[in-house]
Amino acid sequence: MLLKSFQIKAVGFKIVLLIFLFLLSNSIILAQEIIPETALETLVKNNPTQKQKLDGVIAKVGDYIVLDSDIDKSYLEISSQGGSIKDISRCQMLGKLLEDKLYAHQAVQDSLKVTDAEVKSMMEERLNYMVEQIGSMDKVVKYYKKNSEEDFRSYFFDILKEQKLTSEMQKKIVDEVEITPEEVRNFFKKIPTADLPAFGVELEVAQIVIVPKISESEKQKVIDKLIEFKKEIQEGSSFATKAVLYSQDPGSRATGGFYKMNRKTPFVKEFKDVAFSLAEGEISAPFETDFGYHIIYIEKIKGQEVELRHILLSPAITDAALKEAKEKITLIKKRIIDKEITFSEAARTTSDEKETRANGGALINPKTQDTHFELTKMDPSLYGQVSNLKEGEITAPxxxxxxxxxxxxxxxxxxxxxxxxxxNYAKDYTKIKELALKEKQIKAIGKWFDEKIKETYIKIIGEYRDCSFTNNWLKK
Structure with a gap:
């Protein structure tokens, strides 16, 4: 509503369309992302006039080409994610693909660093997910009609590298844009009173968390079980099979506990410290993190990367420990209601959640990185817990x-x-600043395209030269 109400007046039709294409770039995978060949066959079957040109080159940007079939793949990708393609013309889709190619081309020209190691790490994560969904690597290769796993990996690597180059170039342009308070103020003043956006109900939420205490005997049971697993694996059992059967890590269990990581990979410190202290083929002793107890097996070390498998077991929480935790948090609530202590003070001194404890229990909205949660956009589970609360009221445990x-x-x-x-400028400064910054970023992107199109070799072939593009791809 906000974009519709005032951005057309503020920055013109070209910028509004850029907004659409810019947002579209965040919601779909690049044109050359993997699409099932069977889906393309269906498309050809239903559109026989397209058969002769599906694989034809229709455009070139620097060293990158666009095929006519890439447009169809993009339509399929949007549809597969539940998006509507009704109002997106082939010319608009080609414009989006040309943008992606120009981003990637310029990223190479600017020597933006995208290492093979980064791409391979991305590829392994994607492949692990695909294998989990389809069943095996052989099935993945067959599904996408490639001759071998090596052929498929090479194909997939090139796609992901271009995707990474594109995102790094976009990031570079946007990150260089800064906005001053004066610019935010001027942005707000330009919005007609009748077109000022309306913001929905927002809440600031705080919580206190009590984690049941785990007995030493339960911890020892888990440690002993992991020691037993290690012994059995050293005697010939499969680590991967043990992980599939017993690991309590939902993120890696299906792939036999497999992870590929380097020192920058966002794992907890204790896990990384152990992983990088082991030699290839070595299995760690059981060790503890916030998630429970682990053992790690190092499969391969490739320079600064390790390929590993791990098993996670969490000690059981007894009914007695749960009862004790509930009694403790009930008493904390009573003390707050009786005004012996404020909620904020209680959070700082009694909460077991270190992420919120220092802020008096205040939750941070992961989307906006501030403390405001718009009620209609709140996580459903949190919404169900707080939607009927009055200000200052506290839930039951x-x-x-x-x-x-x-x-x-x-x-x-x-x-x-x-x-x-x-x-309201004073109350909603953070939101208004975000809108003003977004507008400035979009203008910067538009200016970047105008400049780079002029200095880049671009060729559009055949009927697509008749398109009316947002950007000056035809250099008229």
Whole structure:
């Protein structure tokens, strides 16, 4: 609504269309992302006039080419993700593909660093997911009609490298754009009063978390089990099979506990410290992280990367420990209600959640990185817990369980409720700043395209020369 109401007036039709294409770039995979060949066959079958030109080159940007079939692949990709392609013409889709190619081409010209190691790491993550979905690597290769795994990997590597180059170039352009408070103020002043956006109900939320204590005997049971696994593996059992059967890590269990990582990969410190202390073929002793107890097996070391498998086991939480945690958090709530202590003070001194404890229990919105949660865009589970709370009211103790089955108790309160309102410069400065910055970024992208198109070899072939593009691809 906001874009519709005032950005057309503020920056013109070209920028609005750029907004659409810019947002589209975040919602679809690049044109050459993998699409099942069977889907393309269906497309050809239903559109017989396309048969002769599916593989024809229709454009070139620097050293990159665009095939007519790439447009069809992009349509299929949007449709497969539930998007509507009704209002996207082939000319608009080609314009988007040309943008991607120009980003990648210029990234190479600017010597933006995209290492083979980065791409291979991305590829392994994607392949692990694909294998999990389809069943085996052989099935993946067959599914995409490649002659061999090596052929498929080479094909997939090139796609991902271009995708990474494109995203790095986009990031470079956007990251160089900064905005001053004066620019934000001028941006807001230019919005007609009748077109000021309305912001929905927002909440600021805080919580206190109590984690049930795990007994030493339960910890020892898990340690002993991992020691037993290690012995059996050293005697010939399969680590991967053990991981599939017993690991409590939902992210790697299906792939036999497999991960590929380097020192920059976002794993917890304790896990990385152990992984990089082991030699190839070595299995670690059981060690502890916040997630539970692990053993790691190093399959391969390739320079600064390691390929490993791990098994995670979490000690069981007894009914007695759960009861004790509930009693503790119930007492904390009573002390807050009796005004012996504030919710914020209680969070700082009693909560077991280190991510929120220092901020008095305040939750951070992962999308905006501030403390405001728009009610209609809130995570469904959190919405269900707080939507009916009044400001200052506290929930009953709630039991929470993560993907690995670990349980904890929490209480939640609304520290501030902001009713639906028309945009106010003082109250909504952060949101207005984001909108102003986005507009400036989009203008920077438009200017970048104007400049780079002039200095880059670009050729568009055949009927597509009749397209009316947003950018000056035809250099008229």
């Amino acid at each position: 709630l039991i929470d369980e993560d993907q690995s089955g670990k349980k904890k108790y929490k209480i939640i309160t609304i520290t501030n409720r902001i009713d639906e309102h028309t945009a």
